[in-house]
Amino acid sequence: MTPLHPLPPLRDVIARHGLAASKALGQNFLFDGQLLARIAAIPGDLTEAQVLEIGPGPGGLTRALLQAGARVTAIERDRRCIPALAELAEAFPDRLKVIEGDALQVDTSTLFTTKPHIVSNLPYNVGTALLVGWLSSAWLPWWQSCTLMFQKEVAERIVAMPDTSAYGRLAVLAQWRCSAKIAMPVHRSAFTPPPKVMSAVVHLVPQEAPEGIRFRTLERLTAAAFGQRRKMLRQSLKAVAGADAAMEATGIDPTRRAETVSVAEFIALARALG
Numbered sequence: 001m002t003p004l005h006p007l008p009p010l011r012d013v014i015a016r017h018g019l020a021a022s023k024a025l026g027q028n029f030l031f032d033g034q035l036l037a038r039i040a041a042i043p044g045d046l047t048e049a050q051v052l053e054i055g056p057g058p059g060g061l062t063r064a065l066l067q068a069g070a071r072v073t074a075i076e077r078d079r080r081c082i083p084a085l086a087e088l089a090e091a092f093p094d095r096l097k098v099i100e101g102d103a104l105q106v107d108t109s110t111l112f113t114t115k116p117h118i119v120s121n122l123p124y125n126v127g128t129a130l131l132v133g134w135l136s137s138a139w140l141p142w143w144q145s146c147t148l149m150f151q152k153e154v155a156e157r158i159v160a161m162p163d164t165s166a167y168g169r170l171a172v173l174a175q176w177r178c179s180a181k182i183a184m185p186v187h188r189s190a191f192t193p194p195p196k197v198m199s200a201v202v203h204l205v206p207q208e209a210p211e212g213i214r215f216r217t218l219e220r221l222t223a224a225a226f227g228q229r230r231k232m233l234r235q236s237l238k239a240v241a242g243a244d245a246a247m248e249a250t251g252i253d254p255t256r257r258a259e260t261v262s263v264a265e266f267i268a269l270a271r272a273l274g
């Protein structure tokens with residue numbers, strides 16, 4: 001979709017609205033239109049799709065999403081950004097709704113009439129908490145997909161495979177009912193100001209939940225197992241009632257360590273625990 005009038009360069013928007021980047025709010029802005037368009041393309045065709053964006057800031061990714069044809073609802077905590085976003089809303093009439101507030105406090109699940117794609121260059125300080133919240137909701141969830149920027153180490157923890165140092169609770173939580181992949185590495189120099197660390201965009205698509213498992217059981221299991229990840233399962237799962245019998249029933253050797261147990265095996269264990 002094309003805007004009603006040509007959009008000013010993002011650097012001009014930032015200068016005009018005095019949007020000096022705030023470290024406390026995790027502000028590292030993206031200006032490269034081609035990069036932003038590539039991120040907006042990750043969820044697939046967004047024509048008339050509803051999109052939730054957290055932290056639009058001066059609106060770089062928001063522009064790309066609107067240009068891809070999406071209807072965007074954006075939540076921004078920094079009041080200074082609201083007038084800049086209002087200008088963008090004027091350029092795309094009835095396509096952009098901005099909510100001023102803390103995304104951790106807003107019940108985003110109630111904002112949409114059809115399942116939205118979540119697309120966001122997340123503030124690093126709240127990114128994992130937001131993702132865990134979205135993954136912990138009733139299943140199938142209220143969202144269609146998540147396309148999220150994380151610092152590279154966190155992205156690697158989300159998509160990690162067993163027998164790697166990155167593999168842990170976050171990998172199991174993300175992968176037991178989502179497909180998760182790194183869609184794009186992003187160099188630190190792409191941001192203004194550049195953060196100390198590299199980044200990556202993760203793409204998550206929900207799948208049917210495996211039957212017979214409660215989220216809480218899996219949570220308890222992975223918390224115990226990875227809480228003492230260097231220990232053998234028979235030791236780390238001592239506090240989980242029924243764990244010995246569950247390991248025996250599923251043929252999982254109790255001398256193994258949590259980091260060797262695949263997502264499918266955690267699912268089997270949780271199912272055996274009932």
Ligand SMILES: C[S@@+](CC[C@H](N)C(=O)[O-])C[C@H]1O[C@@H](n2cnc3c(N)ncnc32)[C@H](O)[C@@H]1O
Nearest residue numbers: 025028029030055056057077078102103121123
């Ligand atoms: C990494 S910047 C991304 C800005 C813009 N989307 C871009 O790609 O250039 C993160 C944005 O999230 C906002 N933010 C930080 N904490 C937030 C929160 N709890 N709720 C909503 N927005 C938040 C910041 O003000 C900032 O605009």
